Amino acid sequence: MSVDGITAELRHWLTQQALAGQTDLQSIAAMLASGWGQEDAVRALQIFQTDEAIPEAKRQGMPEPIRPDAQLNSGTLWAGDREVRVLLTMRTPRLVVLGGLLSDEECDTLIATSALRMVRSETIATNREGVEFNPARTSDGMFYARGENEIVQRIEDRLEALLAWPLEHGEGLQVLHYRAGAEYQPHFDYFNPEHPGTPEILQRGGQRLATVVMYLSNVTAGGATIFPDAGLEIMPVKGNAVFFSYDRPHPSTGTLHGGALVLTGHKWVATKWLREGIFD
Ligand code: PD2
Numbered sequence: 001m002s003v004d005g006i007t008a009e010l011r012h013w014l015t016q017q018a019l020a021g022q023t024d025l026q027s028i029a030a031m032l033a034s035g036w037g038q039e040d041a042v043r044a045l046q047i048f049q050t051d052e053a054i055p056e057a058k059r060q061g062m063p064e065p066i067r068p069d070a071q072l073n074s075g076t077l078w079a080g081d082r083e084v085r086v087l088l089t090m091r092t093p094r095l096v097v098l099g100g101l102l103s104d105e106e107c108d109t110l111i112a113t114s115a116l117r118m119v120r121s122e123t124i125a126t127n128r129e130g131v132e133f134n135p136a137r138t139s140d141g142m143f144y145a146r147g148e149n150e151i152v153q154r155i156e157d158r159l160e161a162l163l164a165w166p167l168e169h170g171e172g173l174q175v176l177h178y179r180a181g182a183e184y185q186p187h188f189d190y191f192n193p194e195h196p197g198t199p200e201i202l203q204r205g206g207q208r209l210a211t212v213v214m215y216l217s218n219v220t221a222g223g224a225t226i227f228p229d230a231g232l233e234i235m236p237v238k239g240n241a242v243f244f245s246y247d248r249p250h251p252s253t254g255t256l257h258g259g260a261l262v263l264t265g266h267k268w269v270a271t272k273w274l275r276e277g278i279f280d
């Protein structure tokens, strides 16, 4: 295998090593021991020392806020198997709009494989433990288990590489379908520390720290993802995504957001929530 041809694979492998807390030299030693060639090891060392994604990954293991801005000095980001465009960044809320995160084929496959499992979306009950139907959220939805099929696994690997956040610290992908007239009124994605059900939810993986909303379809009219406090409206574009993170469960993060009413057509999104701990 040529050195150039394995760059994506190498980066992924090295990111995994870094996430596991290995130093660069430990990683190179492990590489050689597991049968990689010396040429590859030299290339790996170069990547380890120069690639921005790897030092970022090395900081893992602590429940720190995700800092996509640390990598955002170029118009593209490396996502393990492809480059993703940076279309917009904000500081408050800490947010990045990404272009070309998913291919058309990946979007279509996700919609097709989730369509039969869609049920009316629920939300966490506000005044008691459990979940409830909520008129503020009129979409249909379903959850995939982590790594449930090839396409889900591929997208999760891509997000792990892009965000330098371990896969195990993520919830399963959620797919949502909004018809005309459906919406998701503004809310925060973190669990409100004051709600009675929150301590139990936090036992499984801790707080949510970040959200990635991936657009699986265009929408004919309406359906923007809105951030009312920032006056920001992001139109769904098939294959694009919005990433935002919140380092504390507090409105001052500016992450109040919603899905505006779909006026015409259909809106499909896939959401990934990142947790501070292992979610299993
Ligand atoms: O579909 C959206 O645009 C949207 C908006 C707000 C999705 C979510 N929140 C979510 O899945 O949390």
Ligand code: ZN
Residues within 6 Å of the ligand: 187, 188, 189, 211, 257
């Ligand atoms: Zn949300």
